[in-house]
Amino acid sequence: MCGIVGYIGPDEAWTTIVEGLKRLEYRGYDSAGIAAIDSQGTLRCVRRKGKLNVLLNAVGGDWVPGKIGIGHTRWATHGRPSDENAHPHCIDDIALVHNGIIENAAELRDMLLAQGQRFTSETDTEVIAHLIALSKGDSLEERVRKAIPQLRGAYSIAVISSQSPDRLVVAKQASPLVIGVKDGVGLIASDIPALLDQTQTFIFLEDGDIAVIKQSGINITDINGKAINRPSKTIEWSPTMAEKGGYKHFMHKELHEQPRAMADSIRGRVRADGTVHIPEEILHKCASSSRIVVCACGSSWHAGLVARLAFEDLADIATEVELASELRYRKALLDNRSVVIAISQSGETADTIAAVKLAKERGATTIAIVNVMESSLARLCDHVLYTQAGPEIGVASTKALTTQMAVLILMAIAAGQYKQVLSETSAQHIIAQMLEIPRHLESILEREEELKSIANELKSAQSALFIGRSYGYPAALEGALKLKEISYIHAEGYAGGELKHGPIALVEPRVPIVAIATEGPTYDKLLANIAEVKAREGRVYAIGPENEPRLAHEAHRLFTIARVHPVLSPLLTTAALQIIAYHVADQLGADVDQPRNLAKSVTVE
Numbered sequence: 099m100c101g102i103v104g105y106i107g108p109d110e111a112w113t114t115i116v117e118g119l120k121r122l123e124y125r126g127y128d129s130a131g132i133a134a135i136d137s138q139g140t141l142r143c144v145r146r147k148g149k150l151n152v153l154l155n156a157v158g159g160d161w162v163p164g165k166i167g168i169g170h171t172r173w174a175t176h177g178r179p180s181d182e183n184a185h186p187h188c189i190d191d192i193a194l195v196h197n198g199i200i201e202n203a204a205e206l207r208d209m210l211l212a213q214g215q216r217f218t219s220e221t222d223t224e225v226i227a228h229l230i231a232l233s234k235g236d237s238l239e240e241r242v243r244k245a246i247p248q249l250r251g252a253y254s255i256a257v258i259s260s261q262s263p264d265r266l267v268v269a270k271q272a273s274p275l276v277i278g279v280k281d282g283v284g285l286i287a288s289d290i291p292a293l294l295d296q297t298q299t300f301i302f303l304e305d306g307d308i309a310v311i312k313q314s315g316i317n318i319t320d321i322n323g324k325a326i327n328r329p330s331k332t333i334e335w336s337p338t339m340a341e342k343g344g345y346k347h348f349m350h351k352e353l354h355e356q357p358r359a360m361a362d363s364i365r366g367r368v369r370a371d372g373t374v375h376i377p378e379e380i381l382h383k384c385a386s387s388s389r390i391v392v393c394a395c396g397s398s399w400h401a402g403l404v405a406r407l408a409f410e411d412l413a414d415i416a417t418e419v420e421l422a423s424e425l426r427y428r429k430a431l432l433d434n435r436s437v438v439i440a441i442s443q444s445g446e447t448a449d450t451i452a453a454v455k456l457a458k459e460r461g462a463t464t465i466a467i468v469n470v471m472e473s474s475l476a477r478l479c480d481h482v483l484y485t486q487a488g489p490e491i492g493v494a495s496t497k498a499l500t501t502q503m504a505v506l507i508l509m510a511i512a513a514g515q516y517k518q519v520l521s522e523t524s525a526q527h528i529i530a531q532m533l534e535i536p537r538h539l540e541s542i543l544e545r546e547e548e549l550k551s552i553a554n555e556l557k558s559a560q561s562a563l564f565i566g567r568s569y570g571y572p573a574a575l576e577g578a579l580k581l582k583e584i585s586y587i588h589a590e591g592y593a594g595g596e597l598k599h600g601p602i603a604l605v606e607p608r609v610p611i612v613a614i615a616t617e618g619p620t621y622d623k624l625l626a627n628i629a630e631v632k633a634r635e636g637r638v639y640a641i642g643p644e645n646e647p648r649l650a651h652e653a654h655r656l657f658t659i660a661r662v663h664p665v666l667s668p669l670l671t672t673a674a675l676q677i678i679a680y681h682v683a684d685q686l687g688a689d690v691d692q693p694r695n696l697a698k699s700v701t702v703e
């Protein structure tokens with residue numbers, strides 16, 4: 099939520115800032131703004147409600163000049179999207195951008211009003227700008243240091259001052275912030291992709307850090323001014339990975355990257371002898387745990403549902419799946435025999451981080467499954483397994499989700515082998531099929547036109563139902579979520595067995611039913627559900643195994659996937675459903691990469 103970028107160096111700051119903001123727009127697009135200090139020491143700011151393009155058009159070529167500047171793209175929390183509420187917030191010599199929420203903003207605002215300060219926005223951010231602006235005389239970092247103890251909540255901030263145009267000052271508490279390392283240039287951003295065209299080396303700030311970034315170097319301290327050493331790390335993502343590369347949308351590009359992302363996520367973990375490599379300490383913890391609790395938000399939670407089935411089926415480990423936003427406020431009965439697996443693409447989702455903190459307090463072992471290297475969750479958890487999806491920019495998760503599922507399935511296989519409850523023959527059979535998944539994903543993409551024509555039939559629906567059972571159920575939930583989030587068609591995912599308990603009342607010719615048929619004990623049951631729908635004039639679009647005449651006979655349209663072990667089927671059915679949702683949204687002319695009201699990285703509650 100909200101993206102911030104800052105630059106100090108030999109060039110015009112706005113060029114790097116605009117490029118960075120373009121790559122950060124997935125964090126929010128309610129407004130955008132840039133402030134810079136010119137060579138005369140004048141601070142100027144431009145900001146507009148709406149996407150970055152609105153600002154670009156408004157400014158034309160007439161940018162704020164200066165070799166130091168900060169920029170922001172907003173996801174509104176306090177205060178509606180408007181020009182006034184757009185960041186940067188400029189008070190006196192100060193310009194400030196903020197990502198996060200200040201919980202005591204109302205009290206601080208009252209205090210500042212009583213002192214005679216005037217407010218021009220409804221944001222919580224403006225109070226921070228006032229607090230810093232008020233303390234005059236000191237260095238900019240001292241002024242930030244004085245303001246910060248008054249704040250309660252989450253923030254990463256970047257501040258510049260016309261009184262000290264040689265430095266950017268940043269501070270972080272519970273919202274992400276990275277420093278890009280490059281000779282003679284100071285760079286900061288909310289996230290790695292923003293700066294990938296400038297550097298691949300980053301310093302990851304920790305909560306409580308305050309950093310002064312000058313052209314000559316970086317100085318990190320704690321709130322008391324005590325020096326802190328934070329090592330820099332080189333990230334293997336290339337700048338082109340964060341570009342559209344000729345595709346109309348990032349989401350489309352990322353769908354086409356799935357075979358490669360899947361191959362990278364699987365191959366690094368499967369040894370030449372066909373066994374799975376997951377660190378033994380992780381396997382031991384999982385195998386000896388009283389239960390595994392998986393927690394996540396959004397699509398990542400759907401990967402958790404696949405993990406539950408896989409851990410139970412392959413490793414005989416009792417597993418629960420929790421929405422992180424619920425778990426964090428429950429009397430969760432976690433202890434030192436519990437293992438908590440947190441799944442997150444970004445590694446920055448506020449609720450997931452809070453749930454992990456709670457789990458740690460209760461003594462549980464925590465394992466992160468994340469995509470973004472050195473993200474907050476990766477650093478917080480006792481263990482981390484990275485997916486190798488590469489940067490994901492489209493707001494709707496695609497390759498990040500399927501690679502999460504793959505890593506979790508590999509964990510379950512390895513845990514089953516470790517506990518000796520999964521026979522070597524079965525393990526080898528599943529692993530051999532898993533290595534074929536990238537090829538099957540490629541053949542799904544080769545048949546994209548088929549999925550596009552299904553999308554063409556679905557796009558006129560007002561509402562759609564997705565049903566599945568067992569491994570088809572998480573895919574049904576994901577298919578419905580994808581459709582609603584990017585095309586705004588109302589859609590619900592249901593376990594097939596629940597159809598008769600309510601949703602069947604919705605069945606009529608105008609409500610398409612998307613059925614995800616997965617081989618295994620529930621296959622015939624789902625066929626029965628399809629028959630019940632058909633009997634009520636429902637139109638069924640099925641995704642299911644090839645060479646299955648019964649399914650072909652029952653469905654109005656059928657998209658077949660390769661016959662694989664049921665545990666692997668969500669890797670293929672989910673990909674097919676994502677492609678359908680993409681084409682529905684694209685055919686409806688929706689803003690696929692930046693759906694209304696959403697942001698990719700939900701760093702506030």
Ligand code: G6P
Pocket residue numbers: 395396397398399441442443444445446447450493494495696697698699700
């Ligand atoms: C947002 C995104 C989703 C994502 C969810 C969890 O809602 O739009 O695509 O699944 O956050 O994000 P995470 O980074 O924790 O996986």
